[in-house]
Amino acid sequence: MSPGRRRAALALTLAVLALAACARKKPRVSAPAPAPQVFVGATEEGMASWYGHPYHGRPTTSGEIYDMEKLTAAHRTLPFGAHVQVTNLQNGRAVEVRINDRGPFVEDRVIDLSRAAARQIAMLGPGTARVRLRVVALPEAPAPGFFAVQVGAFRNRDNAERLRADLARRYGVAFIQKYDGPQGLFYRVRVGRESDVPAAQALAGELRRQNFTPLVVRVDENAASDPL
Secondary structure, three states: OOOHHHHHHHHHHHHHHHHHHHHOOOOOOOOOOOOOOOOOOEEEEEEEEEOOOOOOOOOOOOOOOOOOOOEEEEEEOOOOOEEEEEEEEOOOOOEEEEEEEEOOOOOOOEEEEEEEHHOOOOOOOOOEEEEEEEEEEEOOOOOOEEEEEEEEEOOHHHHHHHHHHHHHHOOOOEEEEEEOOOOOEEEEEEEEEEEOOOHHHHHHHHOOOOOOOOOOOOOOOOOOEEEE
């Protein structure tokens, strides 16, 4: 083979190898921030809100009747019966609450306080405040459950079912939980059945790349909002 043909063959080989490397290379995707495992002393920061009427006197997700004058709160992933110290980072005031409900189902919030708890840290008027949570006690025998990712809530059952069926085909596990609240009946579409929060966060990252607004939530066995 002449030197010119050898150079041409070498250039062609290098081009093929470069194309193959590009084909194997996957686009980089930002991984979701890892969530800590639950333990006494674990902390979390974010926005808190509070709820009173018209939820007062209605069942919480745990089945307990909500009393806005007790020091309780809703959290998406902590087990029912966990005790959490909530510190208002704007004024340093703190309160200890017991988790007995699920929520808040708003992306930028980490806890929903009872009215009594919100009053103690002076956030009734503003309605929200940036807080630090610290787990101070955990139940000895938390109710069995798993972690899923909520991707939508619908008033129309058919719309919820269409989304559930599509996600079940793509992710294997998807289900609907109904919630009968003060604003009426909603059908919440949730995906996955993960054993811990980090695994659910990884699934949430995949769903976020599909343009969903995912919320990781603990699904408790025999809770007030059972899967349909």
